[in-house]
Amino acid sequence: MLTITVNRPEVLNAQSRLMLEEFDQALAEAAENDAVKVVIVAGAGKHFSAGHDIGSPQEKEDQRRRPYAPGMPGEYKRGRDLYLDNTLRWRDFPKPTLAQVQGYCIMGGLMLASACDLIIAADDAKFCDRTLRWAGAHVQYASLAWDIGFRKAKEYLFTGDWLTAEEALRLGLVNRVVPREQLEAETMQLAQRIALQDPFALRIAKFSLNQMQDEMGFRTSITNAFQNYAFTRVYRLAQGEETMNGAERARRRDDIFGDNH
Numbered sequence: 325m326l327t328i329t330v331n332r333p334e335v336l337n338a339q340s341r342l343m344l345e346e347f348d349q350a351l352a353e354a355a356e357n358d359a360v361k362v363v364i365v366a367g368a369g370k371h372f373s374a375g376h377d378i379g380s381p382q383e384k385e386d387q388r389r390r391p392y393a394p395g396m397p398g399e400y401k402r403g404r405d406l407y408l409d410n411t412l413r414w415r416d417f418p419k420p421t422l423a424q425v426q427g428y429c430i431m432g433g434l435m436l437a438s439a440c441d442l443i444i445a446a447d448d449a450k451f452c453d454r455t456l457r458w459a460g461a462h463v464q465y466a467s468l469a470w471d472i473g474f475r476k477a478k479e480y481l482f483t484g485d486w487l488t489a490e491e492a493l494r495l496g497l498v499n500r501v502v503p504r505e506q507l508e509a510e511t512m513q514l515a516q517r518i519a520l521q522d523p524f525a526l527r528i529a530k531f532s533l534n535q536m537q538d539e540m541g542f543r544t545s546i547t548n549a550f551q552n553y554a555f556t557r558v559y560r561l562a563q564g565e566e567t568m569n570g571a572e573r574a575r576r577r578d579d580i581f582g583d584n585h
Contacts, residue, residue, distance in 0.1 A: 325360070325361065325362055325364070325512070325515055325516065325519060326354050326357075326360045326362075326363050326364070327363075327364040327365075327366055327424075328347065328350045328351070328354070328363060328364070328365055328366070329366045329367065329368050330343060330347065330365075330366070330367045330368065330372075330373055330436075331368045332368070332380075333367075333368045333369025333370070333371075335374070335377065335380045336369075336370075336371045336373070336374035336427075336428060337367040337368065337369065337371060337372065337373040337374065337433070338373065338374050338375060338376065338377040338378070338380060338383075338432075339373060339375065339376050339377055339432045339433070339436070340377040340380060340382050340383040340386060341377075341383065341386050341387075341390075341406060342382065342383075342386055343377070344406050344410060348410055348413070348414075351363070351413075351414060351417055354417075354419070355417060355418055355419065358523075360419065361419065361420075361518075361519035361523055361526075362419060362420045362421070362422065362515040362516075362518050362519045363417070363419060363420070363421045363422070364421075364422050364423075364424055364511055364512070364515055365421060365422065365423045365424065365436065365437070365440055366424040366508075366511075367424075367425070367426070367427075367433070370426070370427045371426065371427030371428040371429075371433075372423070372424075372425040372426055372427055372428065372429045372433050372437065372449070373428070373429060373430065373432060373433025373436060373437075374428050374430050374433060375430040375431035375432035375433050375434075376407075376431060376432040396554075396558060399554070399557055399558075399561070400554050403464050403550070403553070403554060403557065404550070407432070407435065407463070407464035407465060408464050408465060408546075408547070408550045411435050411436070411439045411464070411465040412439075412465070412543070412546065414436070414439040414440075415439040415534070416534060418527050418530070418531075419523070419526065419527065419530075420441050420442070420515075420518050420526055420530060421439075421440040421441050421442070422440060422441065422442045422443070422444060422511055422514065422515050422518075423436070423437040423440035423442070423443045423444070424444055424507060424508065424511040425437055425443055425444065425445045425446065425449045425498070426445075426446035426448060426449055426504060426507055427446070427448055427449060427450070428450055429445075429449055429450065429451045429452075430451075430452055430453075430454065431452070431453055431454060431455060431463050432463065434451055434452070434453055434463065434468070435463050435464065435465040435467075437451075438465065438467045438468070438471060438497075439465065439467075441530065442499045442514070443492075443497065443498040443499055444498070444499060444500050444502065444507065444510060444511040444514065445489040445492060445493070445498040445500070445501050445502070445507075446489065446501070446502060446503070446504040446507040447489050447490075447501055447502065447503055447504055448489070448504050449488075449489040449492070449498075449501075450486045450487070450488060450489070451486070451487040451488075451492055451497065452480065452484060452485065452486050452487060453468060453480065453481055453484070454484040454577065454578070455481075455484075455553075456481055456482065456484055457484045457577040457578065457581070458560060458577055459556065459559060459560045459563055460553060460556045460557065460559075460560055461549075461552050461553050461555075461556045462481055462549065462552075462553060463553070464550050464553050465546060465550075466546060466549035466550070466553065467542075467546060468480065468481065468497075470537070470542060470545075471495075471496065471497045472487075472492075472495040472496060472497050473495065473496075476495055483581075484577075484578075484581065485581075485583070486583070489501045500514070
């Protein structure tokens with residue numbers, strides 16, 4: 325059993341490029357470690373993840389040291405490398421993965437959780453994709469409609485409203501909802517039960533189910549949706565909002581909806 329923890333609670337586990345690279349490396353090592361049967365993905369502190377890092381000192385310094393190419397080519401490569409290709413690779417990780425989710429699971433956090441095979445949510449978990457509030461179409465790995473159905477996905481995308489743990493359970497986004505204080509123990513118990521299975525059989529079962537999704541168009545639709553995301557990214561840049569800091573953008577984004585929290 326292996327637990328990989330996003331450990332940036334001081335920024336609500338926002339996903340910097342360094343964090344994403346470290347997470348990707350940890351999964352790659354777990355894939356080659358025969359002692360690891362199941363991987364639990366967790367977030368340190370009160371929240372699972374508040375999404376992409378849009379301005380921490382670590383992220384700003386990393387962008388200064390390792391800049392992408394200017395303009396749309398650089399923006400496209402950054403989005404493709406960090407948020408589409410990474411997430412698809414995590415979805416296809418050859419061993420079962422369980423997301424252990426508490427508190428905020430927003431945008432990039434939702435992408436990370438959705439790439440896992442199972443999601444165990446605390447009763448205080450709250451999910452959302454608020455990209456439309458920033459004049460984008462949706463997140464880069466736009467799997468929400470596959471997880472909860474197209475009409476409900478439209479509702480939550482069009483409004484950017486919170487999806488509670490109980491509603492997420494009802495719609496099929498999460499597998500179980502447990503009291504916050506029992507989240508770690510309940511997730512571990514389920515992971516240990518899964519780990520009793522033959523590891524090769526587990527791998528093939530996961531491959532079969534993912535392949536079924538892909539035959540239904542999952543991978544093609546996710547990739548095409550990213551192209552649409554990239555198109556609205558250009559639109560967002562043209563609006564000039566990127567000149568504001570992240571906190572100001574978030575405040576303006578949510579204040580008119582009455583739920584800036």
